[in-house]
Amino acid sequence: MKILSNILRKFLPDFLYQESIAPERRARYKKLWFLVISLISIVSLVPLIIMTVINIHQTQDIAETEIKQPLAMFAMNAKRSFEYNFEERKAALDFIIKERSFQELSDHRTLAEVFLNLKQSFGGFVDLGLIDSDGVQLAYAGPFDLENMNYADQDWYNEMRVRDSYISDVFLGYRNFPHFVIAVKHEKAGEGFYILRATLDIEFINRQIEHLDIGQADAFLINRDGVLQTHSIYYGEVNQKFYHEVPKFSRRAEVIDLVNDVGDSFMIGYAYIEQSPFVFLIAENVESLLQNWTTLRRDIITILIASVILIAVVTIWGTSSMVDKISEADTKHDQMVHNMEYTNKMASIGRLAAGVAHEINNPLAIINQKAGLFKDIVSVKDEFPEKSKYVKLLDSILQSVDRCSQVTHRFLGFAKRLDVQVTPINIEALLKEVLEFLGTESVQRGINIEFSIPDEIPEIESDKGQLQQVFLNIINNSFQAMDDGGSLTIAIGNSGMGFVDVNITDDGEGISEENLNHIFEPFYTSKKEGTGLGLSITYGIVKKLGGEIMVKSEVGVGTSFKVVLPIKLVETSFN
């Protein structure tokens, strides 16, 4: 299950799993993903499938035609052969009955002679008899003793009353072996008719079937009522019923499909043998016939399935990586735009603030000097009325000016500007100094501070005082966000490319996303007390020192500040 989901994970695009992507954007990617996969699939699979279906149909048609044609041909050949042979024998009998007189044929010896000649010339004859118009066999030549047999009540005899010739079904009869009858009639002028009746062994038919050379196929005869006239491999013995419906009459040879009761499918070629009750059938097992074609179809379908799988895999994989690339590019682009906007915004705020601070500093300087002068004058003169009250008022003004200038100076980072001094700094030592400064607070509140410092952290070149200010601000912020007994982690790392980073993580209340977006802006504060300048100054200092500051936070979980600093402070990064 896990392996399966891992494989699936590899094929599905990454954007599905990246929580940082906004839902509406993910929905857009999903739509794009589906669209591209659908389009490629349709464009590649539909023609492939159509082609395969056409191919299968065509090869099936060809295969069936290849089977049906020989079957029809066999049936047609058999039909001609049988018709010819029956006609030949009928013609022979017809010749005899016309050539010899009734008296001659009634004579045993003459009939026996004729029968012997007939047998030698044509073959297949078992016996020969002369029957008068009452149905009595007057003379008989053959292996049985059938003289004076009366056939008056038999079907064939009744048929003969209205017809000139007749070929019977195969039957066992008095002789008790499968045979059939060919009879011809001769009319005596004004004296009724007499019949020459010959019996033919079923072997005569079997020999003809053998001559067809039909190989493995099952060839046999049925009569028009569907009774087997010869042995059949698939359908049984003589006189058994052919359990399919008798095929429809046609003058030509036809081929039909039949399924037997155990589900085997047969293809049957058949032809009606005219002037006889027989229908010739040749049956072939379709499965064995279509074996080649079935193999071909299986190969075609296998190739189709393999192609579909290959196309699906390549399509999904390709589309996934394409959409992922788009997603990555979008994310990068967003990040860039966001960074640029943020930098621009901070720069604008900085310029605005500096401008405002400057404009305020000038009048503030005048207020400062005027109030100072006022105080000087009041102080110098002994007899100034309510002198102490004025001095107090003026002190209050001067203090307020002082407060204002503290704000504007901090704001402008003025003091820091003047103090810039680059020295080698051990960050760990610097952080410990900052913590010492805050030491009593962490001890009193039971805050646990953990350090994580790898050995290979190089000393960096930077401004010590300003860095102290940076970390003091951040750690102070963390302390304010934390409950008593919380824990603070300070991790120093080597970012590579000539930078080190300091990660300060607390488990405090966290910062909402809305506040996080404005956290470095001046005068933005979520605290009741505080100027909202601390982190904006921190931001300004870090930027000035050629570094970056980042913050991540989750409400209820904690906040993490990351300060990245260059190991070597490049002079230009000051401006």
Add this chain to the structure above:
Amino acid sequence: MADFQVLIVDDELEFVTALVERLKIRGIRAEGALRADQAMVKLAMKTYDIILLDIKMPGMKLADTIERFNEIKPGVQIILVTGYGSSAEGEEGLKLGAVDLMAKPIKFDKLIQRMTELTLGKNG
């Protein structure tokens, strides 16, 4: 008290006059100038130990002005005053020989102390 002369160069009239008067109350000889050229004329005619110079005035190039001051009166101590937090000009001024850069509004006591230090250094 302190025995030195100060020239205050700033385009803010009120600032200059108040500061001049306050210095005078403390027995320091102080004069004001509202433009750099005016200051140069005064510098040529009189002796000043310290010049308090606003780094941003209309129509003034700080670097040229400091150079001219030094030409007219070599060795004059120039304290730069700025209302801006950070400016490349302030840094440049310090490089060109100004002795200090102070932020407006200047604490008066601090200014007196600094000027005293500078003149003592000179006299000593």
